Amino acid sequence: MNKQTTRAFSTGILFTTAIIFFYSFIFHTASSSPSDSIPEDHIIVKESEIKEQENEISALKEELDSYRKKAEKDTSSQSEKYQLTLMIKAGMTPADIEEKLKEAKIISEDEPFVDYIVHNNYADKIQIGDFLVNSEMTVAEIAKLITE
Template structure:
Protein backbone atom coordinates (compact mmCIF):
# COMPACT_ATOMS: atom_id res chain seq x y z
CA UNK A 1 0.00 0.00 0.00
CA UNK A 2 1.32 3.41 -0.89
CA UNK A 3 1.64 6.44 1.33
CA UNK A 4 -1.30 8.10 -0.31
CA UNK A 5 -3.52 5.03 0.09
CA UNK A 6 -2.63 4.71 3.76
CA UNK A 7 -3.48 8.40 4.36
CA UNK A 8 -6.83 8.01 2.61
CA UNK A 9 -7.65 4.92 4.69
CA UNK A 10 -6.76 6.77 7.93
CA UNK A 11 -8.84 9.77 6.93
CA UNK A 12 -11.83 7.48 6.27
CA UNK A 13 -11.54 5.91 9.71
CA UNK A 14 -11.30 9.31 11.40
CA UNK A 15 -14.30 10.62 9.43
CA UNK A 16 -16.43 7.54 10.27
CA UNK A 17 -15.53 7.78 13.97
CA UNK A 18 -16.37 11.48 14.03
CA UNK A 19 -19.79 10.94 12.44
CA UNK A 20 -20.64 8.16 14.91
CA UNK A 21 -19.54 10.35 17.85
CA UNK A 22 -21.66 13.29 16.68
CA UNK A 23 -24.71 11.03 16.24
CA UNK A 24 -24.23 9.49 19.68
CA UNK A 25 -23.97 12.79 21.56
CA UNK A 26 -26.71 14.59 19.59
CA UNK A 27 -29.30 11.85 20.02
CA UNK A 28 -32.03 12.83 22.46
CA UNK A 29 -31.64 11.04 25.78
CA UNK A 30 -34.69 9.13 26.86
CA UNK A 31 -34.89 8.08 30.43
CA UNK A 32 -37.37 5.37 31.31
CA UNK A 33 -39.02 6.70 34.43
CA UNK A 34 -41.58 3.92 34.71
CA UNK A 35 -41.32 2.07 37.98
CA UNK A 36 -42.33 -1.52 38.36
CA UNK A 37 -44.38 -2.33 41.42
CA UNK A 38 -44.97 -5.63 43.14
CA UNK A 39 -48.53 -5.73 41.85
CA UNK A 40 -47.24 -5.29 38.26
CA UNK A 41 -44.87 -8.22 38.70
CA UNK A 42 -47.56 -10.40 40.25
CA UNK A 43 -50.01 -9.56 37.45
CA UNK A 44 -47.40 -10.37 34.80
CA UNK A 45 -46.46 -13.69 36.37
CA UNK A 46 -50.05 -14.78 36.81
CA UNK A 47 -50.84 -13.82 33.18
CA UNK A 48 -47.87 -15.84 31.95
CA UNK A 49 -48.68 -18.89 34.15
CA UNK A 50 -45.33 -18.62 35.87
CA UNK A 51 -44.44 -18.46 39.52
CA UNK A 52 -46.65 -16.53 41.87
CA UNK A 53 -45.14 -14.36 44.54
CA UNK A 54 -45.81 -15.45 48.10
CA UNK A 55 -44.93 -14.04 51.46
CA UNK A 56 -41.95 -15.40 53.39
CA UNK A 57 -44.21 -16.78 56.12
CA UNK A 58 -46.22 -18.76 53.55
CA UNK A 59 -42.98 -20.05 52.00
CA UNK A 60 -41.75 -21.20 55.43
CA UNK A 61 -45.06 -22.99 56.03
CA UNK A 62 -44.73 -24.80 52.71
CA UNK A 63 -41.19 -25.89 53.59
CA UNK A 64 -42.41 -27.21 56.94
CA UNK A 65 -45.23 -29.16 55.28
CA UNK A 66 -42.75 -30.60 52.80
CA UNK A 67 -40.35 -31.72 55.54
CA UNK A 68 -43.16 -33.40 57.54
CA UNK A 69 -44.32 -35.14 54.36
CA UNK A 70 -40.78 -36.42 53.76
CA UNK A 71 -40.55 -37.70 57.35
CA UNK A 72 -43.88 -39.52 56.97
CA UNK A 73 -42.67 -41.03 53.70
CA UNK A 74 -39.48 -42.27 55.40
CA UNK A 75 -41.50 -43.85 58.23
CA UNK A 76 -43.77 -45.63 55.73
CA UNK A 77 -40.72 -46.83 53.81
CA UNK A 78 -39.19 -48.19 57.04
CA UNK A 79 -42.41 -50.07 57.81
CA UNK A 80 -42.37 -51.53 54.29
CA UNK A 81 -38.75 -52.62 54.74
CA UNK A 82 -39.64 -54.41 57.98
CA UNK A 83 -42.35 -56.33 56.12
CA UNK A 84 -39.91 -57.21 53.34
CA UNK A 85 -37.44 -58.59 55.86
CA UNK A 86 -39.88 -61.39 56.75
CA UNK A 87 -38.25 -63.95 54.53
CA UNK A 88 -39.64 -67.25 53.30
CA UNK A 89 -37.10 -70.05 53.68
CA UNK A 90 -37.33 -72.89 51.20
CA UNK A 91 -36.03 -76.30 52.24
CA UNK A 92 -35.54 -78.96 49.56
CA UNK A 93 -34.12 -82.48 49.40
CA UNK A 94 -32.01 -82.56 46.25
CA UNK A 95 -31.72 -85.92 44.50
CA UNK A 96 -28.59 -86.12 42.36
CA UNK A 97 -28.75 -89.04 39.94
CA UNK A 98 -25.95 -90.47 37.77
CA UNK A 99 -25.34 -88.33 34.68
CA UNK A 100 -26.59 -85.02 36.14
CA UNK A 101 -24.29 -82.10 35.45
CA UNK A 102 -23.88 -78.90 37.44
CA UNK A 103 -26.21 -76.90 35.19
CA UNK A 104 -29.04 -79.42 35.63
CA UNK A 105 -28.56 -79.35 39.41
CA UNK A 106 -28.58 -75.53 39.39
CA UNK A 107 -31.76 -75.42 37.30
CA UNK A 108 -33.55 -77.83 39.66
CA UNK A 109 -32.61 -75.63 42.63
CA UNK A 110 -33.78 -72.53 40.80
CA UNK A 111 -37.10 -74.17 39.84
CA UNK A 112 -37.92 -75.06 43.45
CA UNK A 113 -36.92 -71.60 44.73
CA UNK A 114 -33.77 -72.48 46.66
CA UNK A 115 -31.61 -70.17 44.53
CA UNK A 116 -32.53 -67.16 42.42
CA UNK A 117 -30.19 -67.68 39.47
CA UNK A 118 -29.09 -71.08 38.18
CA UNK A 119 -26.32 -69.61 36.05
CA UNK A 120 -24.64 -68.02 39.08
CA UNK A 121 -24.50 -71.32 40.98
CA UNK A 122 -23.31 -73.18 37.88
CA UNK A 123 -20.57 -70.58 37.31
CA UNK A 124 -19.49 -70.90 40.96
CA UNK A 125 -19.28 -74.70 40.66
CA UNK A 126 -17.29 -74.53 37.41
CA UNK A 127 -14.95 -71.73 38.53
CA UNK A 128 -14.03 -73.63 41.71
CA UNK A 129 -13.58 -77.00 39.94
CA UNK A 130 -16.33 -78.62 41.99
CA UNK A 131 -18.11 -80.24 39.01
CA UNK A 132 -15.82 -83.28 39.02
CA UNK A 133 -16.49 -83.87 42.74
CA UNK A 134 -20.32 -83.81 42.70
CA UNK A 135 -21.63 -86.83 44.60
CA UNK A 136 -24.69 -88.94 43.77
CA UNK A 137 -27.35 -89.05 46.48
CA UNK A 138 -29.84 -86.99 48.50
CA UNK A 139 -28.85 -83.64 49.98
CA UNK A 140 -30.89 -81.20 52.05
CA UNK A 141 -30.48 -77.58 50.91
CA UNK A 142 -32.24 -74.37 51.95
CA UNK A 143 -32.70 -70.94 50.42
CA UNK A 144 -30.57 -69.42 53.19
CA UNK A 145 -27.44 -71.21 51.95
CA UNK A 146 -24.75 -69.50 49.91
CA UNK A 147 -23.35 -70.94 46.71
CA UNK A 148 -20.27 -72.05 48.66
CA UNK A 149 -22.38 -73.93 51.21
CA UNK A 150 -24.40 -75.67 48.50
CA UNK A 151 -21.19 -76.55 46.67
CA UNK A 152 -19.70 -77.98 49.85
CA UNK A 153 -22.77 -80.14 50.53
CA UNK A 154 -23.06 -81.69 47.06
CA UNK A 155 -19.31 -82.42 46.79
CA UNK A 156 -18.77 -84.26 50.11
Protein backbone atom coordinates (compact mmCIF):
# COMPACT_ATOMS: atom_id res chain seq x y z
CA MET A 1 0.00 0.00 0.00
CA ASN A 2 1.29 3.32 -0.95
CA LYS A 3 1.03 6.65 0.79
CA GLN A 4 -1.82 7.98 -1.31
CA THR A 5 -4.01 4.90 -0.77
CA THR A 6 -3.48 5.06 2.99
CA ARG A 7 -4.49 8.72 3.06
CA ALA A 8 -7.64 8.03 1.03
CA PHE A 9 -8.52 5.12 3.29
CA SER A 10 -7.98 7.27 6.42
CA THR A 11 -10.06 10.09 4.95
CA GLY A 12 -12.84 7.62 4.17
CA ILE A 13 -12.84 6.30 7.75
CA LEU A 14 -12.84 9.86 9.15
CA PHE A 15 -15.70 10.91 6.84
CA THR A 16 -17.76 7.80 7.75
CA THR A 17 -17.18 8.38 11.47
CA ALA A 18 -18.31 12.00 11.15
CA ILE A 19 -21.49 10.95 9.31
CA ILE A 20 -22.30 8.28 11.92
CA PHE A 21 -21.66 10.79 14.75
CA PHE A 22 -23.96 13.45 13.27
CA TYR A 23 -26.62 10.88 12.42
CA SER A 24 -26.69 9.50 15.96
CA PHE A 25 -26.60 13.00 17.47
CA ILE A 26 -29.55 14.28 15.42
CA PHE A 27 -31.80 11.21 15.59
CA HIS A 28 -30.96 10.07 19.10
CA THR A 29 -31.83 13.40 20.78
CA ALA A 30 -35.03 13.65 18.76
CA SER A 31 -36.19 10.23 19.96
CA SER A 32 -35.25 10.89 23.59
CA SER A 33 -37.41 14.04 23.80
CA PRO A 34 -40.67 13.38 21.98
CA SER A 35 -42.89 16.30 21.00
CA ASP A 36 -45.65 15.18 23.38
CA SER A 37 -43.44 15.17 26.47
CA ILE A 38 -44.67 16.86 29.63
CA PRO A 39 -43.05 20.15 30.67
CA GLU A 40 -41.42 20.26 34.08
CA ASP A 41 -44.08 22.51 35.65
CA HIS A 42 -46.97 20.16 34.77
CA ILE A 43 -48.35 17.22 36.75
CA ILE A 44 -50.11 14.11 35.50
CA VAL A 45 -53.36 13.36 37.34
CA LYS A 46 -55.48 10.26 36.86
CA GLU A 47 -59.16 10.59 36.01
CA SER A 48 -60.12 8.68 39.15
CA GLU A 49 -58.22 11.21 41.26
CA ILE A 50 -59.99 14.06 39.49
CA LYS A 51 -63.38 12.50 40.13
CA GLU A 52 -62.49 11.98 43.81
CA GLN A 53 -61.49 15.61 44.11
CA GLU A 54 -64.67 16.75 42.34
CA ASN A 55 -66.79 14.64 44.70
CA GLU A 56 -64.96 16.08 47.70
CA ILE A 57 -65.46 19.61 46.37
CA SER A 58 -69.18 19.06 45.84
CA ALA A 59 -69.53 17.61 49.36
CA LEU A 60 -67.71 20.60 50.80
CA LYS A 61 -69.92 22.98 48.80
CA GLU A 62 -73.04 21.27 50.18
CA GLU A 63 -71.64 21.51 53.70
CA LEU A 64 -70.85 25.18 53.17
CA ASP A 65 -74.37 25.81 51.89
CA SER A 66 -75.87 24.11 54.94
CA TYR A 67 -73.66 26.24 57.22
CA ARG A 68 -74.71 29.38 55.35
CA LYS A 69 -78.39 28.46 55.65
CA LYS A 70 -77.93 27.76 59.34
CA ALA A 71 -76.11 31.06 59.81
CA GLU A 72 -78.87 32.92 57.95
CA LYS A 73 -81.45 31.21 60.11
CA ASP A 74 -79.53 32.11 63.25
CA THR A 75 -79.09 35.73 62.19
CA SER A 76 -82.73 36.05 61.25
CA SER A 77 -83.81 34.63 64.59
CA GLN A 78 -81.23 36.81 66.35
CA SER A 79 -82.44 39.94 64.61
CA GLU A 80 -85.41 40.06 66.95
CA LYS A 81 -84.43 40.87 70.51
CA TYR A 82 -86.69 39.50 73.20
CA GLN A 83 -86.65 40.78 76.73
CA LEU A 84 -88.15 39.37 79.93
CA THR A 85 -88.31 40.28 83.56
CA LEU A 86 -87.72 36.85 85.03
CA MET A 87 -89.46 36.49 88.38
CA ILE A 88 -87.92 33.69 90.39
CA LYS A 89 -90.01 32.62 93.35
CA ALA A 90 -89.27 30.28 96.24
CA GLY A 91 -89.44 26.62 95.23
CA MET A 92 -88.80 27.15 91.50
CA THR A 93 -86.55 24.55 89.91
CA PRO A 94 -84.04 25.14 87.12
CA ALA A 95 -86.46 23.31 84.81
CA ASP A 96 -89.20 25.85 85.67
CA ILE A 97 -86.83 28.72 84.93
CA GLU A 98 -85.77 27.09 81.65
CA GLU A 99 -89.41 26.71 80.63
CA LYS A 100 -90.11 30.41 81.26
CA LEU A 101 -87.02 31.42 79.28
CA LYS A 102 -88.00 29.23 76.34
CA GLU A 103 -91.59 30.52 76.36
CA ALA A 104 -90.29 34.08 76.20
CA LYS A 105 -87.82 33.08 73.41
CA ILE A 106 -84.88 34.17 75.51
CA ILE A 107 -83.15 30.85 74.90
CA SER A 108 -83.72 28.43 72.03
CA GLU A 109 -85.23 24.98 72.40
CA ASP A 110 -81.88 23.27 71.96
CA GLU A 111 -79.92 25.24 74.57
CA PRO A 112 -79.20 23.07 77.65
CA PHE A 113 -79.99 25.57 80.42
CA VAL A 114 -80.71 22.97 83.13
CA ASP A 115 -77.60 20.96 82.24
CA TYR A 116 -75.46 24.09 82.45
CA ILE A 117 -76.93 25.06 85.84
CA VAL A 118 -76.46 21.55 87.28
CA HIS A 119 -72.97 20.86 85.85
CA ASN A 120 -71.60 24.20 87.04
CA ASN A 121 -73.10 23.83 90.54
CA TYR A 122 -75.41 26.85 90.17
CA ALA A 123 -78.59 24.95 91.15
CA ASP A 124 -78.18 25.68 94.88
CA LYS A 125 -77.16 29.32 94.29
CA ILE A 126 -80.25 30.56 92.40
CA GLN A 127 -81.54 33.76 93.99
CA ILE A 128 -85.17 34.76 94.47
CA GLY A 129 -86.15 38.02 92.78
CA ASP A 130 -86.72 39.80 89.48
CA PHE A 131 -84.05 39.67 86.80
CA LEU A 132 -84.02 41.46 83.44
CA VAL A 133 -82.85 39.05 80.73
CA ASN A 134 -82.82 39.28 76.93
CA SER A 135 -82.33 36.99 73.96
CA GLU A 136 -78.83 38.27 73.28
CA MET A 137 -77.58 36.85 76.57
CA THR A 138 -75.91 33.45 76.69
CA VAL A 139 -76.90 30.67 79.05
CA ALA A 140 -73.75 31.37 81.06
CA GLU A 141 -74.63 35.06 81.40
CA ILE A 142 -78.19 34.26 82.52
CA ALA A 143 -76.90 31.70 85.03
CA LYS A 144 -74.42 34.18 86.44
CA LEU A 145 -77.12 36.87 86.70
CA ILE A 146 -79.61 34.72 88.62
CA THR A 147 -77.01 33.27 91.00
CA GLU A 148 -75.35 36.49 92.18
